[in-house]
Amino acid sequence: MSERSYWQRMGRKRMSRRGILRASARAGVGAAGLALVGCGDDDDDGQQAAAQVQQQQQAMQQQAEQQAMQQQQQQAMQQQDQQQAAQQAAQQEAQEQTADEQAEQQAAQQQAAVASTKKYGGWIVEQSANVYETYDAQRTVASPVLQVLARVQSKILRFANPDTGDLVGDLAETWELPDSTTVVLNLRDGVSWHSEGPGASHPAAAPGRALTTQDIVWNIDRQRNKLLESGEEAGNFGRSAYWGGVSTIDQADNSVTLNLVEPDATFVQGFANEFNLINQPELVGGTEDQYTEVDASKVIGTGPNILTRWDPGEGIAALRNPDFYGNPDKPYLDGWVWVQTFQDPNAYRIAFEQKQVDSMTDPDPNTILAIHDDLIDETYLTFQGVANTVAIFTPSNKAPWNDLRLTRAIDLAINRRQLIQQLHNGLGKVSGPVSWMQEAWAISQEDLETIPGYRVDKDADIEEARALWNAAGGPELGQIDWVTSELWASRAAWSATPGIIAEMFNQAFDTDQFNGITKPYLEIIPSWINKDFDPFFSWIPNIEIPDARADMIGAFTTGAGSNYWDVSDPYIDETLIAAKQELDYDTAFQMIRDVQDYVMERGQFGRSICYNYIYPWIGYNYNKIEKKTDEEGWNFLAVSLQAMEHYLDLDDPSASDRQAPEPTPL
Amino acid sequence: MQAYIIRRILGAVFVVFLVGTFSFFAIRVLPGDFATASLGLDAGSASADNIAQRRADLGLDKPIGEQYANWLWDTVRLDLGDSFLTQNTVWYEIGRSLPYSIELGVLIMIVGFSVAIPVGLISAIFQDKALDYSLRGLAILALAAPVFWTAAIASLVVLQWDLFLIDVIGQPHLWEDPGNAITWYLIPMFAGGFAGTATTMRLLRSQMLEVLRQDYVRTARAKGLRESVVITRHALRNALLPVLTVMGVTIATIIGSQVILENMFNIPGIGNKVLTALFARDNPVFQSVVLIIAVFTVLTNLVVDIMYGVIDPRIRLS
Numbered sequence: 013m014s015e016r017s018y019w020q021r022m023g024r025k026r027m028s029r030r031g032i033l034r035a036s037a038r039a040g041v042g043a044a045g046l047a048l049v050g051c052g053d054d055d056d057d058g059q060q061a062a063a064q065v066q067q068q069q070q071a072m073q074q075q076a077e078q079q080a081m082q083q084q085q086q087q088a089m090q091q092q093d094q095q096q097a098a099q100q101a102a103q104q105e106a107q108e109q110t111a112d113e114q115a116e117q118q119a120a121q122q123q124a125a126v127a128s129t130k131k132y133g134g135w136i137v138e139q140s141a142n143v144y145e146t147y148d149a150q151r152t153v154a155s156p157v158l159q160v161l162a163r164v165q166s167k168i169l170r171f172a173n174p175d176t177g178d179l180v181g182d183l184a185e186t187w188e189l190p191d192s193t194t195v196v197l198n199l200r201d202g203v204s205w206h207s208e209g210p211g212a213s214h215p216a217a218a219p220g221r222a223l224t225t226q227d228i229v230w231n232i233d234r235q236r237n238k239l240l241e242s243g244e245e246a247g248n249f250g251r252s253a254y255w256g257g258v259s260t261i262d263q264a265d266n267s268v269t270l271n272l273v274e275p276d277a278t279f280v281q282g283f284a285n286e287f288n289l290i291n292q293p294e295l296v297g298g299t300e301d302q303y304t305e306v307d308a309s310k311v312i313g314t315g316p317n318i319l320t321r322w323d324p325g326e327g328i329a330a331l332r333n334p335d336f337y338g339n340p341d342k343p344y345l346d347g348w349v350w351v352q353t354f355q356d357p358n359a360y361r362i363a364f365e366q367k368q369v370d371s372m373t374d375p376d377p378n379t380i381l382a383i384h385d386d387l388i389d390e391t392y393l394t395f396q397g398v399a400n401t402v403a404i405f406t407p408s409n410k411a412p413w414n415d416l417r418l419t420r421a422i423d424l425a426i427n428r429r430q431l432i433q434q435l436h437n438g439l440g441k442v443s444g445p446v447s448w449m450q451e452a453w454a455i456s457q458e459d460l461e462t463i464p465g466y467r468v469d470k471d472a473d474i475e476e477a478r479a480l481w482n483a484a485g486g487p488e489l490g491q492i493d494w495v496t497s498e499l500w501a502s503r504a505a506w507s508a509t510p511g512i513i514a515e516m517f518n519q520a521f522d523t524d525q526f527n528g529i530t531k532p533y534l535e536i537i538p539s540w541i542n543k544d545f546d547p548f549f550s551w552i553p554n555i556e557i558p559d560a561r562a563d564m565i566g567a568f569t570t571g572a573g574s575n576y577w578d579v580s581d582p583y584i585d586e587t588l589i590a591a592k593q594e595l596d597y598d599t600a601f602q603m604i605r606d607v608q609d610y611v612m613e614r615g616q617f618g619r620s621i622c623y624n625y626i627y628p629w630i631g632y633n634y635n636k637i638e639k640k641t642d643e644e645g646w647n648f649l650a651v652s653l654q655a656m657e658h659y660l661d662l663d664d665p666s667a668s669d670r671q672a673p674e675p676t677p678l
Numbered sequence: 679m680q681a682y683i684i685r686r687i688l689g690a691v692f693v694v695f696l697v698g699t700f701s702f703f704a705i706r707v708l709p710g711d712f713a714t715a716s717l718g719l720d721a722g723s724a725s726a727d728n729i730a731q732r733r734a735d736l737g738l739d740k741p742i743g744e745q746y747a748n749w750l751w752d753t754v755r756l757d758l759g760d761s762f763l764t765q766n767t768v769w770y771e772i773g774r775s776l777p778y779s780i781e782l783g784v785l786i787m788i789v790g791f792s793v794a795i796p797v798g799l800i801s802a803i804f805q806d807k808a809l810d811y812s813l814r815g816l817a818i819l820a821l822a823a824p825v826f827w828t829a830a831i832a833s834l835v836v837l838q839w840d841l842f843l844i845d846v847i848g849q850p851h852l853w854e855d856p857g858n859a860i861t862w863y864l865i866p867m868f869a870g871g872f873a874g875t876a877t878t879m880r881l882l883r884s885q886m887l888e889v890l891r892q893d894y895v896r897t898a899r900a901k902g903l904r905e906s907v908v909i910t911r912h913a914l915r916n917a918l919l920p921v922l923t924v925m926g927v928t929i930a931t932i933i934g935s936q937v938i939l940e941n942m943f944n945i946p947g948i949g950n951k952v953l954t955a956l957f958a959r960d961n962p963v964f965q966s967v968v969l970i971i972a973v974f975t976v977l978t979n980l981v982v983d984i985m986y987g988v989i990d991p992r993i994r995l996s
Contacts, residue, residue, distance in 0.1 A: 325761075355944075362844045362943070
């Protein structure tokens with residue numbers, strides 16, 4: 013493999029030894045791995061059986077060769093007992109790399125074996141979200157929009173593993189990083205926009221046209237400049253800050269070169285962010301004045317499915333794209349049908365138990381667990397984290413909360429584990445400054461158990477919190493209104509939250525100063541952005557990629573976009589910027605860990621991350637979604653992955669009496 | 679009589695105006711609006727610009743007085759606006775939903791009255807007998823059991839024994855697929871009918887008992903008429919008059935039940951629409967559907983009042 017990557021050359025000997033985190037290192041710090049992945053084809057597991065067998069044989073042969081090589085290495089090591097310590101370390105690293113490669117090959121073999129059992133045909137029926145704000149993915153923050161669009165449209169790259177950040181090509185077949193501020197995207201040949209369906213029939217669309225480098229440039233320019241075709245500036249391009257990291261763009265033949273403002277090892281992972289879908293300039297540009305009028309005729313893509321219906325409140329459908337680029341074997345499914353949201357769990361339960369829909373979720377986990385118990389032989393459960401982290405925000409940028417003793421007292425007093433029990437039936441895990449969902453960067457649950465604020469021995473936290481509160485004059489602050497967002501409190505299961513939060517602090521500080529109130533986001537968000545907010549409890553913005561460094565930089569570096577607490581600390585600035593450019597995963601991880609410890613010792617500066625909750629999903633055994641493990645779904649949006657890998661096994665006994673309606677034909 | 683009708687119509691218009699005004703302000707008093715509701719859990723990710731842009735697009739940034747004046751003027755001109763949620767006109771949404779609600783409403787009434795009238799009649803005829811006690815007990819149960827409870831229990835029974843398909847996704851009309859439609863409507867129509875007509879049954883029983891003691895009934899019997907003729911032609915027809923007067927209230931109860939039942943069985947009727955609009959903060963649909971329900975209820979009561987006035991001159995004179 014040619015060394016086309018600056019990051020690869022620099023980081024070659026410093027790849028992570030931690031298998032589970034290795035892919036993240038590739039995608040994030042060790043952009044070395046990006047080029048390595050980028051050189052390969054992502055769709056091996058979709059090849060014909062013969063090819064798979066051949067692959068397996070090759071893999072086995074390679075494995076045998078590597079085992080033999082490993083034995084030789086071991087023998088050599090035995091013969092060189094008196095080598096220098098540095099040489100031993102080098103050998104040890106080589107062994108670890110070999111072990112990693114073997115593990116990779118075994119995983120590839122397993123994937124190939126699974127792929128050979130996958131079946132084609134059929135359509136999935138699921139509930140839809142009902143409410144969609146726009147059909148333009150670049151102008152939304154709402155994940156329901158992506159549940160539809162990411163099956164129809166493509167990204168520059170996509171995640172082979174959304175949780176580790178392992179990348180594969182999508183519209184860009186390969187990508188290169190010749191130096192620390194340059195990314196070259198080599199577009200895939202033979203990609204064309206959908207030539208059928210309502211979107212292709214729209215007068216503004218250019219159906220069947222080949223994808224060009226200009227399409228990519230138009231999408232990037234539009235977002236980094238926040239400009240519509242009319243020349244008007246739009247404030248709702250959700251990823252404009254990310255694309256603002258591009259200073260100039262060059263085009264040549266079938267490649268696009270992005271010149272970055274500064275070195276950023278996390279940048280490439282952002283190409284695979286589910287929100288970074290590529291629009292057709294003609295259609296989206298030509299309908300920008302109707303961007304909230306959602307229907308299938310305004311959507312065209314290059315992805316594995318063609319949208320045939322998008323009638324919010326009624327139904328949505330997509331069918332297989334017969335001309336899906338580069339991979340005639342994908343997707344497995346003939347189509348998708350989304351039915352309108354069931355307002356009542358009774359209707360949803362009827363639909364699921366009578367197999368009119370193929371899966372079910374419910375805000376009340378007990379409902380799902382009860383149904384699973386009833387249908388234990390026919391169904392399986394998956395638990396999935398919710399990427400909107402739950403947090404308590406204290407305005408440490410202004411008096412009286414700028415006394416860090418008070419902020420730390422609040423952080424220590426938050427009973428995170430109790431909140432998970434009270435509000436989520438125990439389904440959730442506490443999160444440090446980095447959410448547990450960003451597994452490669454988060455502090456482990458075990459470590460958190462002994463960290464102040466997160467201790468299992470909550471009495472110790474309370475004792476410390478009370479001492480700080482009293483020392484900082486907390487009792488003299490008078491009545492304190494603690495806000496919960498109305499959207500949160502409007503959910504029946506969480507309606508008692510304002511009282512719960514107030515009571516938690518009142519008990520911790522042995523006072524009755526705290527009152528729970530609610531406010532709408534319309535008040536909370538502007539005041540938060542203007543850094544003049546009241547203390548509040550709510551979700552914080554969706555985590556979109558597994559690399560935590562960008563989020564940490566955004567929250568804690570001086571003047572950063574999400575630093576609503578005006579944190580300005582030279583140590584944090586220096587460490588986080590260094591971490592962003594660090595090639596070695598272990599070093600970067602330690603830097604992020606150090607900053608996490610540092611901010612936790614200071615009450616998280618008022619940005620007290622609490623937890624991420626988990627919801628259960630139930631599906632019939634015939635409904636084969638792509639999962640992380642047997643019981644776990646993906647931490648991050650994995651719509652593109654599901655669009656490619658999801659399949660049905662209608663020969664499974666659980667598929668008998670299935671009543672699923674057919675999608676509308678093209 | 680003419681003055682009476684005009685008086686009643688003016689009163690009805692005023693009631694509709696009040697209900698419309700109430701619904702306009704009620705949905706705005708609730709937390710959030712469509713701009714934030716459409717973002718779901720991710721509302722926290724939205725920028726202030728993003729939300730402000732959405733509100734401006736929807737006209738939610740205008741002063742409340744201006745919004746109210748616009749709504750009032752548009753409503754008078756029968757322009758109900760467009761749904762925030764679907765972008766369709768509200769008239770289209772109502773036109774799509776109304777047939778489902780009419781189907782279910784009629785079925786509930788058929789079930790309800792076809793149960794209530796015979797049961798009320800039998801209960802009166804067999805006064806203080808075991809049958810009477812049983813039927814009265816049944817009526818009390820119908821009054822006491824919430825419609826959602828009855829419907830939920832019935833659903834669980836159907837699911838447990840896999841008795842028939844409840845086609846919550848196909849949503850067929852009776853004229854399209856009568857077989858599937860009737861099994862879909864079966865539980866809601868019986869649950870709604872059972873709950874909505876207990877009052878009618880009890881009222882009919884007490885009226886029958888009173889009428890059966892009247893002199894003209896004794897005369898009819900003395901004339902040698904068969905008991906069935908006495909009951910159906912002489913007693914029942916008179917006993918039904920007061921029942922007619924409470925029909926307006928009964929229909930209002932049925933509409934209330936339908937909001938619950940349509941959601942429990944995913945029937946895309948007016949009741950389902952109003953709840954969906956409420957959750958999504960789809961103001962134009964919510965306001966208009968509440969208004970339509972108010973018009974329908976007021977009209978029913980108006981017709982009953984006028985009929986009652988026609989039947990009993992004392993009413994219109996007072």
